[in-house]
Amino acid sequence: xxQFVESGGGLVQPGGSLRLSCAASGFAFSTYGMSWYRQxxxxxxxxxxxxxxxxxxxxxxDSVQSRFIISRDNAKNTLYLQMNSLxxxxxxxYYCNAPRGGRVQFSWGQGTQVxxxx
Numbered sequence: 001x002x003q004f005v006e007s008g009g010g011l012v013q014p015g016g017s018l019r020l021s022c023a024a025s026g027f028a029f030s031t032y033g034m035s036w037y038r039q040x041x042x043x044x045x046x047x048x049x050x051x052x053x054x055x056x057x058x059x060x061x062d063s064v065q066s067r068f069i070i071s072r073d074n075a076k077n078t079l080y081l082q083m084n085s086l087x088x089x090x091x092x093x094y095y096c097n098a099p100r101g102g103r104v105q106f107s108w109g110q111g112t113q114v115x116x117x118x
Contacts, residue, residue: 004109022096
């Protein structure tokens with residue numbers, strides 16, 4: 001059974017930083033490209049960042065480019081998102097999943113709430 005457990009969210013002031021983690025289980029994590037997504041209140045879930053199975057390639061949404069860094073540790077089956085220079089617009093629930101042709105491979109986890117506010 002595939003499971004994602006996202007953690008590391010919280011309340012942070014504008015300009016602050018957070019590091020999110022996604023512990024994955026139930027599938028061959030090291031063979032899948034992975035992505036982070038987020039959903040703000042009243043909005044559709046959107047893509048944030050992606051990383052290849054080996055970690056050798058990354059991609060970012062324009063809105064987070066140069067502020068967020070995606071990484072992974074295949075030995076720990078864990079995906080990370082380092083978020084710097086946070087803005088109120090980054091407030092959302094953050095999720096991880098394996099992308100598949102514009103959709104995702106697996107069911108969503110519970111996500112982790114990130115709130116950026118002074």
